[in-house]
Amino acid sequence: LIQVVGVKEHDKFRGVYWVSFEDGTERLATINLTPGRRVYGEQLIQWEGKEYRVWNPYRSKLAAAIMNGLKVMPIAEGTRMLYLGAASGTTVSHISDIVGNNGIIYSVEFSPRVFREFMEKLVDQGRKNVIPILADARYPEQYIHIVRTVDIAYIDIAQPFQAKILADNADVYVKNNGYVMLVIKAMSIDVTKEPSETFKREIDVLKDRGYEILETVHLEPYDTAHAMVIGRKIS
Ligand code: SAM
Incomplete structure (x- = not known):
């Protein structure tokens, strides 16, 4: 599994985040309102005490x-x-x-x-x-x-x-x-x-x-x- 190296909030949209991976890629994410639970098989990421759900642009317009x-x-x-x-x-x-x-x-x-x-x-x-x-x-x-x-x-x-x-x-x-x-x-x-x-x-x-x-x-x-x-x- 590719390691997460950072999470930062989107520069304009509160509540939307960018997760950075060690291979240089970045993916959108939101903070999981129901920690430990997935909705559509999305990746869950733990970072600095919070759980993020990766937000897949191929699945969500x-x-x-x-x-x-x-x-x-x-x-x-x-x-x-x-x-x-x-x-x-x-x-x-x-x-x-x-x-x-x-x-x-x-x-x-x-x-x-x-x-x-x-x-x-x-x-x-x-x-x-x-x-x-x-x-x-x-x-x-x-x-x-x-x-x-x-x-x-x-x-x-x-x-x-x-x-x-x-x-x-x-x-x-x-x-x-x-x-x-x-x-x-x-x-x-x-x-x-x-x-x-x-x-x-x-x-x-x-x-x-x-x-x-x-x-x-x-x-x-x-x-x-x-x-x-x-x-x-x-x-
Ligand atoms: N917005 C969803 C997402 O991004 O997760 C995907 C929506 S999918 C493209 C379209 C959905 O609209 C289908 O589940 C379909 O059953 C529903 N739908 C189609 N016509 C509708 C109508 N007149 N009223 C309510 N729902 C409708």
Whole structure:
């Protein structure tokens, strides 16, 4: 096993760390909120009394965006989030580490099989800042009795009309001047169009709905034909 030689916090994003290895490589990591427990087979690292979970950019598009120089990363300690398309919790688990016990992640997933896995890996393992919601993100009113106003809405559902679904949710749940984060998987939105055209069309949907676009980051080589878009809800 390659030895760890240092851990330092990301220069811009609190709660995100760089782990340095003796071979000169650096990997992203977060401090494990549930020490001793893994969520997706990630490497655990002990350093100066803390346990870190290595954050794999090939498995998490948010990590890929950070690796590719994302400038606006509104998720921090205490952040309240609505996360649409939680799947088995890979990315949610790292966000759970970052926001800590003062934050909250309302995590929406509509596949019962995947949801069960999410429950086993995150909720049953003691992540108290994660609120699991088995529901369809296309119908935000389904969870109106559970979700309170949030700082950020994030979507990664690999379905058509993601920008519209994100805006439908953010209109209801995101505070004024809060953020939206959109992962676009171009191929699943319209396979006949070039990725850049799909990105532009989805971005235009957000703009038309009154969201200001702050940044777009492509995720290659970690994920092909994907991009992360960060926007802001203008009051
Ligand atoms: N964001 C996850 C991560 O990084 O760990 C990966 C998400 S995966 C690409 C997309 C997930 O969205 C799938 O688990 C799928 O079941 C879910 N999904 C698709 N359409 C949905 C909808 N309308 N409402 C809720 N979840 C949906």
